[in-house]
Amino acid sequence: MNHHGGCHCGRIAFDVDGQIGQVMECNCSHCRPKGYLFWFVPREQLHLHTPEADMSTYRFNKHQIAHHFCPVCGVAPFADGSKDGKPMAAVNVRCLQGVEPGELDGRQVDGRSF
Secondary structure, eight states, X not given: OEEEEEOSSSSSEEEEESOXXXXXXXXXXXXXXXXXXXXXXXXXXXXXXXXXXXXXXXXOTTSOSEEEEOTTTOOOOEEEEEETTEEEEEEEGGGBTTOOGGGSEEEEEOGGGO
């Protein structure tokens, strides 16, 4: 299955391949106020239509995750990093067209304690 996503103004656009399984809602100081709802996929499943130079990036805490956001509208549709040495993308499912977050299998994660 292919999903189209991006930011509010359209400056950041991408497609992501895969079936949305469980999504993660983190309570850390960054994710909670922004309302992120992340779906983790191997990075090669995320296909950017936007040059990385057109995005802004924010890193915090251990600087292991690159949270990408639009410098125009401020929306942050995805992040990337690695897990067990494999490149991963954390797609904010709230930024995917035609996806209803309330219908997904959500899991609360205690990121505040990391």
